[in-house]
Amino acid sequence: MPPIHIGVLVVPPIQLLDIAPVDLFAMMTQSYFEACKLPPSLVNLSIPTSDLTMTYIAHSGTNSTANTTASLGLAINAGLDDPSVAPGKLDILVIPGPPPGMQMDAPVLQFVRRHVEHGVDLLTICSGVFVAAQAGVLDGKCATGTRGVAHLLAKAHPQVKWEDKRYCNDDRIWTSGGITNGMDMVATYMRHRWPGAATETVLEMAEVVVRPQEYGTGKAGMNAWWAFHIFKAWIGGLTGGRLGAHGRKA
Incomplete structure (x- = not known):
């Protein structure tokens, strides 16, 4: 696998369950496979640990702390203007959910727009879709969001093709519904990007059973x-x- 840089855009306060799916990416590393005493044939399929970079980004900047609803401070290691997370430097941009309906700061929205323009894979979890919708990157695209506030999304962003699904994919943009749907979406994304034994090993170890895209x-x-x-x-x-x-x- 080629080196990969994952950016997690934090708009506090976020919920820990929203950000939890990013750990599936971390489990793809060689060091994790080795720690789990997996056979060399599987270890060789993992991502070399030095080739996976995960950067937590926020408007508050480097060395700041972002609040979570569970009262746990999340360490931020890059600001919006940090050269290491400039457009073109990220392969994947994950946006966990801030409070539904929260109005985002203009620099945050600009950050999202510029990365999407440069071809990043955008993954929103739960109310993280509000950030993407306010940035305008969902206009004309199929997307989903948490069911409990679907009416707010439809009213505020009628130009988006909203779907009542657990997760949705339109080109390089992936959106998910409620909090735990983020796990379904990230697992499905991993199967799309890295099909094969490495991904299936991670999902088996994490006991992630991907639910159908359609709600029951x-x-x-x-x-x-x-x-x-x-x-x-x-x-x-x-x-x-x-x-x-x-x-x-x-």
Whole structure:
């Protein structure tokens, strides 16, 4: 495999589950295969550890810390204008999700646009699709996003061909729905980019079972589920069914 540079664009606060799929890339390295005591025939198919670079990028710049919703600080090692992550220097750009509907800073959107113009593979996870949509790189393309805020996406970005799927691919742009759909999407992307034993070994070790692109239930079923549980919560509030500090009804 040729050397590969993966950039992770962090627009805080992000959720750790959103960023978790990037670890599948890290598991493709020779050092990981060797640590798992895999046979040489498989180790030889992995990416030489020195050939895989993962850079965490944020508007806050080098040596800053990005907040996560789980109160864990994420170390940032490049700013938007760092020469090491200039357009053309990244092979893959991953965007985990910030809060849905958050308005992105202009430099962040420009960063995304310039990389897409230079042919990067763009992967958005959950609400990371808001960043790509605001950058305008999804216009005229098929894309998906988390189901819970699909109405916000459709209203704000009608020029995008929104699809109700777990993950979607249009040329070099890959988008995923809810948080764990990012794992399905990255696994599918890896099978597309690196088909063969190395990818299948990683997915087997991580116990990633890729779910179908199509959801098992339609939007009507999803809306009915939400309506039922909202009603149930309302009834619980009337009857004092609120959970206490220890998870028991107060």
